[in-house]
Amino acid sequence: MSSFEIKPYPEVWQALDMDVPRFDKMRLMMGDMYAKAFLGQPNRPAAMTYFDNMIAEIHGGRVKELLAAKAEGRPVIGTFCVYIPEEIVLAAGGICVGLCGGSQGSVPDAEKILPRNICPMVKSAFGFKAARICPYFQAVDFVYGETTCDAKKKTWEILDTMVPTYVMEIPQCKNPRDIALWNEEVKDFKAKVESVAGKTISEEDLAGAIKVMNNKRRALQRLNSLRHHNPTPISGKDGLLIEQIAFYDEPVRFTDQVNSLCDELDERIRQEVAVPGKGATRVMVAGTPMALPNWKIHNLVEGAGAVIVNEESCIGTRYFKDLVDETVTGMDTMLAALTDRYKEIDCSCFTPNNERISQVVKEFRDSKAQGIINYSLQFCHTYNIEEIRIRQACEQEGIPYMFIESDYSPEDIGQLQTRVEAFLEQIGE
């Protein structure tokens, strides 16, 4: 366990114009955090070795793959939101990486420029670029942002001075005229990707990419439904970790690995191997995404002996619950099918957003959870306000419910621990 290390690649970092000494310190800290949170877990599935290795190689191995792709002229595009259609990037032979930030470490760098009272995810991501302490940010050809929330859309204007940043307009309602606009935006995105890749995306390319992405989503759906088994065969921390790695790993390889893990979990269910143990309280989380390395809530809940069995979140079910129709042909129809699939994502940035309220209740039932922790990042207005409706739905359905608003700093850990434990006591009574 103590031998775990996130591997250093100083030459790669140097070539990417990073702040090498500073980044090396962060690497060591994250390695310690990871070893503490993940490697001591009892009864871990053997197939987690691959994902441990993805973390060990997060600052080098995978980055080298990105750089090799770039050397072949393939585009590498950074995104911040699950509304950006990855299929188009894949179809152009490119690579899509999620750049959301989940670390307190880069927040002070952002606060030198951005206002303090905005979402920590936006600050963390921005800080990684501003301080040159994220190899992925340094490696991308450009960033594709979106207009989902105010914090993001205004930050793109500032980010654009450091790295080329394009913006996809995501509407706020889902009326036919909004969808029409959205579809135009998807077409613009395709044109932009094509111009960087220097190639035209054919129908075949896109059909292939749709299959790859759908297979990845199917594998994640399979993993999620295995987590719903009672007793659950894998910890919530490991489940979340895989959902996080989904945003930077090579999709075909990742899909294979998730499927082999699922085979192992099937076997564990047959042998009744339970993690962390039979009778552990089952909790579902809902809310804002938890970007790497944000494991705060999972650490608290599982540290108190319960287990998390579902994440209703963008780093979670919102990323993989919907598939793209694979049967359609003709470029325009295929792009419309993409828009159709992406509009199913029920982010709180939309109004009205009734689908999400029923989706939360549905996932609660499917996952056989005993309570819901609704988690919102501090200063995220849309999730913080939508909390009211989720709470009301839980009251109506008699679902034990707790709301946590927090950021990445450790200062509220003591209080959160008390609240989480009291919530588990309440469920247990």
Added chain:
Amino acid sequence: MYIGIDLGSRTVKMAVWDGERMVDYQIAESGFEPHRQAEKMLSAFTPTAVVATGYGRHLAAEYFADGVITEIKAHAAGIYHHFPGCTTLVDVGGQDSKVIAVNGAGKVSNFQMNDKCAAGTGRFLEIMAGSLAFTLAEFGAAALASEQEVQINSMCTVFAESEVISMKNRGIPRAHIARAVHSSVADRLAAMLARLGYGEMVAFSGGVARNPCMVALLQQRLPEVLVVVPKHPDLTGALGAALHAAKVC
């Protein structure tokens, strides 16, 4: 004999339960190592079981406690003992405030705690008393006696303190300001209760419930309910832990 011990941010509280009533209790400063303080307090007793609660509960479990429960569950159990029909409870301690809904059997059914900020806690009152040069005992009494009050708008301890300082410098009598500080805490508690919902009786526990002005102002904001305070409000958590020890250990 069963002991409940509440290792809080400011003080350690101990309640001794003989199976029928609280036969002894102690309260001491937490000091730098609350678990050492607790061990000292326990040394005179040979209990069947010790259950710890409060911020230091896990540390206590490492050293001597047989079990731990959260402050929320402990306060609910303590209040159920004093006021069996009461379904709502407000606890204001040194560094947090909570409102708890309890079912007819004394079990927690819902609760809320204040956010990260210290406003609305015992610590907030203490800081404000300090900046008005009152002792804690004088502070509540002066506020209660004051007939007039000004308005404090800030919800943040740091800003509220500068608001208080600027009021002082405008020549506003300190008793009026003291009243305003108490009112701002009472407003906050009433808002938390409104979010949670409450029954016909609201029990007020924790060290701050010893402050007569806080009790009066909370009652004023909840005219339709009866606000009750147990005999030793600051011992509620320790008593609840002792009762829990007697039940399960």
